[in-house]
Amino acid sequence: MKKTTKILSLVLTSILLAGAVSGCGSTENAESPAPAQNNKTAAEAPAENTESKGTIKIAASPTPHAEILEQAKPILAKQGYDLDIVEFEDYVQPNLVVESGEFDANYVEHVPYLESFNEEQGTHLVNVGGIHYEPFGIYPGKESDLSAISDGAVIAVPNDTTNEARALLLLQDNGLIKLADGAGLTATVNDIVENPHNLEIQELEAAQVSRVKDEVAFVVLNGNYALEAGLSVGKDAVAYEKSDSEAAKTYVNVIVVKEGNENNEGVKALVDVLKSDDIFNYINDTYDGAVIPFK
């Protein structure tokens, strides 16, 4: 019973979020660490001669964002910064609280989402550094060899804007289809101009894609849904977005601050730490390919 409830809530959350968001999913929301207490951190911080340079208040998605930030926290503490991480389950509030000045930064989104958010909401938020991306992968279903894909094979892809476009771009990168020039980040099946294998692209709600794995030739999944389906990018994917791919560059999750604070010392220190080898190694060791550090 309890398990059913959990699955239900997961499914529901996924469905609700998938429309608005891409790539920044979570696997175990319920068990992710609670935001650390300000005072406690200050007390635990090494009492060496580091003088306090103030608090950096950051809004973050629970997984992997907040988990990664937790790793950065002690390192920043040594430099005299107190990193105050507050977790958000949605993707609108983190932007609004940064815009309003209540938070110094957030770590929840990728650039296309940030840009469309700025455009729609009239906010003034800027990207100060890409940290990680969660690669899309093509996973085997009834077939397992992309190069020998059968004619008329069915490939299931997510049906929401960014996820569908990313899936189609990945299929294009692997030579399966060709999209119209400029289709880019909003590509739909209507933009397919060449389809040599006569593939049938079946659009499904993102959370549903992995569920039809046994009924179709291949499925294209983003990281969190692959994880939920028990699939590993490293072990199971027949192809995935490389870190130099257009998609990785586009969908890298970034640290966002309000315009004007880009050169803030604290912000700079935060980005530097997140891009350090320590954090890179942590990401690579922890997430098994589902989260890849962005160089």
Added chain:
Amino acid sequence: MEPIIHLENITKIYNEKSDPLKALDDISLDIQKGDIYGIIGMSGAGKSTLVRCINLLERPTSGRVIVRGKDMQALSNRELRRERTEISMIFQHFNLLMQKNVEDNICFPLYINKVKKADARKRCAELLEIVGLSDKAKAYPSQLSGGQRQRVAIARALATNPKILLCDEATSALDPQTTTSILSLLKEINARYGITIVIITHEMAVVREICTHVAIVDNGRIVEKGTVDDIFDSPKTEEAKKLVLYRRNRDVTIAEGGEGI
């Protein structure tokens, strides 16, 4: 002679468990073949329940119902349904199928009795002739007046050649003139086909107009019964006096209103 309807110590209690309500209290009644038997009482006296005990639309809590020599309560469902085709019923609000035309309404009991369609149509034409609505076969009940609807209901009730006709406040929704015409139709049916008629009413005028016998029901009990002449001439109980007297006064006003009894 054995009565066609024999009710013996009929008691009916509703909601026996929670909030018991005694609708009928130890009623015994014999109705002879060919009688036009009136059962009169104020509303709520239990007369509608009583008449439904005859065809077992209501099952008495205790007592015996013998109709045409048969112990009704001992019949199986199938036998009871068969027996009901011999005991027709008409109602205050006619209870016709509003989505079906006159012909289909009259043929309905014949359909239940698996009469062939052609035969049913033929019988329907005869019945419409009897009730004087031959031109209305294809009309819908909504297109008919109250009196016409009751005539259709009577035709429907007669379709299966019943031996008994139960009339539950059959004229209460009609104006005095129509009431008179329906009553004379019932009288004619009684005379022509020998059908025993049981009339439930709260109108003394109805009883006086056509009944041969009458039972006065009050509070679930029969307070007095006998021939209409006897009861009207010399009511014995208080309830009977009250009803006869009260009704007499009222009958006068109705008569002045043009009922023409």
Added chain:
Amino acid sequence: MILSSGFDWSVFTPKVNQMIVDGVWETLYMTLVSTLMGYVLGLPLGIVLAVTGEKGIAPNKAVYGVLDFIVNITRSIPFLILLILVSPITKLIVGKSYGSSATVVPLVIAAAPFIARMVEGSIQEVDKGVIEAAQSMGADNFTIITRVLIVEAKTSLIVGVTIALGTILGYSAMAGIVGGGGLGDIAIRYGYYRYDMEIMVVTIVILVFLVQIMQYIGMALSKLTDKRRIK
């Protein structure tokens, strides 16, 4: 705000037009088939509910209790969840768990109890006196159901079909989750997700048109068959 940016007809490429035409067929297919199947299940279920209910012609607390419970449970589950929960059953019946036909299964499961309730209501409206009259003629329950209840409830039942069609058409908008397609899905994905105002407006106009036609036909039919009022 988006409207003011003008209506750009150029988005209607042959591919998009084809998608919308397909959407119309998918919507009609899902709605009509699901309503039909919904009635195959829901009509008898609703009749049994009405008949076995406290005031029915054959009251039966056990039967009514169980059916009433099942109907309430199914009606309480949000359609979105139902869509996903029943996918194993869908796969069993249809052979695959995605596509328009796969959507029909959850649509029917969602629609049948809802239809049953409407049928129950329609039948409960039938004049008790007419039922009593049929009983007094010696009609058995089956005859009463087929020749009295359904006949007298006809108008109300037809209105119910009209309501069911509209509701199921609304549900079918969520078909996109399992790749069922249809106009509702196009409106959501292109209009809502992608801000393709033009596609959204066109699909919604077609949807409104479809609902209007269904409504019109349903109401005309119910009026045409209603003999209760003098014309």
